[in-house]
Amino acid sequence: MADTKVYQASTTAPVNIAVVKYWGKRDPKLNLPTNSSLSVTLSQSDLRTHTTAACSSTFGPEDTLLLNSSPQDVSGARTQACFRELRTLRSALEASNASLPKLASLPLRIVSENNFPTAAGLASSAAGFAALVRAIANLYELPSSPTELSRIARQGSGSACRSLFGGYVAWEMGANEDGSDSVAVEVAPASHWPTMRALILVVSAEKKGVSSTSGMQITVATSELSKHRFAVVVPKHMEAMKKAIQEKDFETFGKVTMVESNSFHATCLDTFPPIFYMNDVSKAAIRAVEDINTRAGKIIAAYTFDAGPNAVIYYEEENTDAVAGAVKGVLGELDGWEGKEVKVQDTKAIDAKAVQALKDGVSRVILTSVGEGPIRTQDSLISTIGEPIRK
Ligand SMILES: Nc1ncnc2c1ncn2[C@@H]1O[C@H](COP(=O)(O)OP(=O)(O)OP(=O)(O)O)[C@@H](O)[C@H]1O
Ligand SMILES: C[C@@](O)(CCOP(=O)(O)OP(=O)(O)O)CC(=O)O
Structure with a gap:
């Protein structure tokens, strides 16, 4: 049969x-x-x-x-x-x-x-x-x-x-x-350095303008700066980042993360025609991170941006209030803080224009942390007779 x-x-x-x-x-x-x-x-x-x-x-x-x-x-x-x-x-x-x-x-x-x-x-x-x-x-x-x-x-x-x-x-x-x-x-x-946290500022949930796939091909074809990035900058950053992770050295991890993001977006600007993924709200997020680090007197927060304006801010659990709390002082009204223990900090340390740009431009926040790889589950989206199950 x-x-x-x-x-x-x-x-x-x-x-x-x-x-x-x-x-x-x-x-x-x-x-x-x-x-x-x-x-x-x-x-x-x-x-x-x-x-x-x-x-x-x-x-x-x-x-x-x-x-x-x-x-x-x-x-x-x-x-x-x-x-x-x-x-x-x-x-x-x-x-x-x-x-x-x-x-x-x-x-x-x-x-x-x-x-x-x-x-x-x-x-x-x-x-x-x-x-x-x-x-x-x-x-x-x-x-x-x-x-x-x-x-x-x-x-x-x-x-x-x-x-x-x-x-x-x-x-x-x-x-x-x-x-x-x-x-x-x-x-x-994840268990090696489980205290790593990430705060995502969702600036735009819309589909992006230039896809990663085509954007990066135009960069390779037109950007002189990208040649230096591939040959010199990235190999140096890979080595420094691996060492920082082994040693759980957040200052180096944070510094390389920010310089890396800037280097990537610089090659986007050096692409012809240029590609802009960060917007004024992204720049305000960078300013806020800089101000938070200045107040702390060392790097306790690090921003990074992919092919879009959303900011991802890495920090360690012990600095939750100093980093996420400062952002909560600005964006406490938004969705995403529920169920997460973050004490609001005053926003005095953060530039007033950056505070306003963040209030105007961020739509929600996501508080998360380093986590595990794929997990097998018995929870199925397909029935035993093969029909999709809506969850
Ligand atoms: N659950 C999924 N299963 C299979 N394919 C998916 C799934 N989710 C997304 N995709 C594929 O990924 C595409 C979106 O990828 P795209 O690179 O444009 O955006 P992104 O991943 O959000 O951004 P980026 O990778 O630049 O951070 C979708 O159009 C779809 O083809
Ligand atoms: C900026 C990035 O997020 C680019 C991701 O590009 P994709 O993996 O989406 O590109 P394709 O291989 O063309 O699907 C940087 C990164 O994740 O390393």
């Missing part, structure tokens, strides 16, 4: 925010970067993708992906590359063990939910592709390590390779032409 069973597996996966930025592809097809990068994985209690992957002979004939209840196009080269690579690994398993069900040839049905805005510069593609690859690897019962899976997730979205791990994660750029050594590795688990 034909096997009509619905096979399925589910996972959640985290967002990561880079402190040494990936910005440039040396091979756009394989998604190979011009430089290594390093990120902090953020807690899934606050930001996460939840994905269920299923396969069955009753599905299809096409593979499908439902994201936050709306059907997505899976015909793109990046999603196809992930499906193809995972099927190849499953086929090899099936070839070596005839008793395994033949899943590689069955149509896939993927259902996914992001609990944060998609394509708003909140690294949705990172959590999204990490969850997609991890869920299918679980479904196929692949013995692959997170580093092996990171090679596949990288082809979906570069930054996704870093979301296969928790804690502090490096994406080593690699040297091989086929990308086999362009993978993510753990620098330190």
